[in-house]
Every structure is written in C-alpha cells, then in structure tokens.
Amino acid sequence: MSAPPAPSRPPSRPRLGVFKFASCDGCQLTLLDCEDELLGLADEWDIAHFPEASSAVASGPYDLSLVEGSVSTPEHLQRVRRVRAASRYLVTIGACATAGGVQALRNYAGIEEYLATVYARPDYIQSLAASTPIAAHVPVDFELRGCPIDRGQLLEVITAFLAGRKPAIPNHSVCFSCKRRGNVCVTVAHGVPCLGPVTHAGCGALCPTYGRGCYGCFGPADTTNLPALVPLMHRDGMDDADIARYLHTFNVTAFTAVEEEGPG
Known part of the structure; x- marks a missing residue:
C-alpha cells in the first residue's frame, strides 16, 4: 500500500511592513482603527513588521511597505534606504511622509536656534538641517495624502496592491x-x-x-x-x-x- 500523499503547502501570503519616521503615529493608528477590516487584511497579508501593533517583527523582504513620517535625522536617512531596498513596493502615507509634515516648518529657520530652545542639551541631538518627504531620498511607488490619512483610502491602496492594480484614489479638489x-x-x-x-x-x-x-x-x-x-x-x-x-x-x-x- 502506497503512502498517502503529503499535504500540500498553502500558498505564501504577501508580506506587509509598516514603518515610522518623524511623525505623530496618527497615520499608523488609522490602520489600527480599521478594526474588522484589519482582520480581513491579516487573512490576506502576512503583517511582518508593524511595531505599533506588535513587538513580533520580522526582517524583509516585504512585498508592500507603508511608510509614515518625514526624514529628519541622519539615522532616518540611512534607515529609509534600507526599507526601500527591502521593499518590492513602497507607499508613503500621510502629510509627513509625502510633504515633510508640520515639522518641516523648521526648514524656514536655523536648526541650531530650535535645538537650543527645545532641548536642555542640544549637543546630544542629531538632526538634519531640514525635514523632508520620503520621496526626496528614495523612489516611492504611491503617495497617500492626508493629516491623518483617510481610513477608506488606506484600505483601497492596500487592496489595490494586493490585486495588482492602480489605487482608485480621487484626484479632484x-x-x-x-x-x-x-x-x-x-x-x-x-x-x-x-x-x-x-x-x-x-x-x-x-x-x-x-x-x-x-x-x-x-x-x-x-x-x-x-x-x-x-x-x-x-x-x-x-x-x-x-x-x-x-x-x-x-x-x-x-x-x-x-x-x-x-x-x-
């Protein structure tokens, strides 16, 4: 009698990473606020890296990376390049990631003045001269705007990349x-x-x-x-x-x- 066939392995799910740079976390919280829809996403995606939701994070590669926040420190500059290298698709979410955010207002003044005003020991602070969007440093596949982003639009973007189509985000005013x-x-x-x-x-x-x-x-x-x-x-x-x-x-x-x- 022949041995029974080995059970087939389920197809692997695409891997999702969520990353934070200089921001308030509001756009990541929009993803968590999806609640019931987030459970459905977890069935379709392997949420491999999302420290806002879980300390159980995995290294790349990632099929889709959602990036919140602007590049404001030398460490950010190095890390965003690593995230880009590990990501098949990279989508920036929110005003900080797409346009520098509120913190980019400091671009109009000298950083030394701000550091001296805010921090008791500014010599401990490592900061770039300007706060800049992610696309100023690495290629970006799609930008989702908002402060914070819209929950429905975020779900549409994630679903679109899962289906291999362009996100249907309105471009009117x-x-x-x-x-x-x-x-x-x-x-x-x-x-x-x-x-x-x-x-x-x-x-x-x-x-x-x-x-x-x-x-x-x-x-x-x-x-x-x-x-x-x-x-x-x-x-x-x-x-x-x-x-x-x-x-x-x-x-x-x-x-x-x-x-x-x-x-x-």
Whole structure:
C-alpha cells in the first residue's frame, strides 16, 4: 500500500511592513482603527513588521511597505534606504511622509536656534538641517495624502496592491466633495477663507461641512490654480503672510512646490 500523499503547502501570503519616521503615529493608528477590516487584511497579508501593533517583527523582504513620517535625522536617512531596498513596493502615507509634515516648518529657520530652545542639551541631538518627504531620498511607488490619512483610502491602496492594480484614489479638489455633500460654499456665502479649491479630496469636506474653511490637510490637488485663489483670500481679509502660513501648515514642501510652479 502506497503512502498517502503529503499535504500540500498553502500558498505564501504577501508580506506587509509598516514603518515610522518623524511623525505623530496618527497615520499608523488609522490602520489600527480599521478594526474588522484589519482582520480581513491579516487573512490576506502576512503583517511582518508593524511595531505599533506588535513587538513580533520580522526582517524583509516585504512585498508592500507603508511608510509614515518625514526624514529628519541622519539615522532616518540611512534607515529609509534600507526599507526601500527591502521593499518590492513602497507607499508613503500621510502629510509627513509625502510633504515633510508640520515639522518641516523648521526648514524656514536655523536648526541650531530650535535645538537650543527645545532641548536642555542640544549637543546630544542629531538632526538634519531640514525635514523632508520620503520621496526626496528614495523612489516611492504611491503617495497617500492626508493629516491623518483617510481610513477608506488606506484600505483601497492596500487592496489595490494586493490585486495588482492602480489605487482608485480621487484626484479632484475638496470643492467637488462639498458639492456632493450639498454644502453651501463658505467662501461665497460667508467670506470665510478656504483652501478647498486647491486641496486634494479625501477628508469628505469635513471642515466646510461644519462652517469652517479648508486648512489644506490633504495637500495640493493634482490640478491647482493657486494664483486664482489668492485674490479671494485677500478679499476675505488675509495678507500674503497669512496666506503663506495657511498654505504651509500641514504640507509644507508640497504647497511650496505649487507656489514655485505657478498655475496647474
């Protein structure tokens, strides 16, 4: 009698890594907040490296790496290159990773002044002169914007890479989302300064829905005509310095690039 056939090995699952650089952890928490959907992802992906969720981490290679945070220290610069080398696909998540984040505001002043103000022993601190997005240092396969990112968009990106297709992330402005929600335009109706016309959709027009102007959390829309918006913001009581502060709060390097390039 012949021996029974050996049981077939289940096909290996693609491996997911989640990495943090200079950030507040909010975008990683968005993944944890997926809750029930996260259980489904765990069935399809081997979550090999995610220190925010588990201390049981494994080395690469990774089929998909999600990277949160900006490059702000010499150690970051070395580590992001190692992550890129170990990753088949690398996706940056959130304003810090895609545009330097709030911490990139320090790029407009000398780092020595900040170090002396914040730290009792600044000589112990190793920091780069500027806080920069991941794409300034390594190739990036997709950028998911937001501060923080949108939960539904994150699930779409992970699912798309699992299926081998392009993520279906909208490229229109927040104004489009306002129209879909039936919002009255806060700028037209109330004279409230709003970055919605030049900001990438993704938040569901959260601030305008509650009567506030958009703050640009999701960075510049793919087609951005900033010079056409500036006169409206002047009309609503903002000077050039106010507008610069408004633009540079969350997505410092992204909006700076739009200003330098002119109308999209």
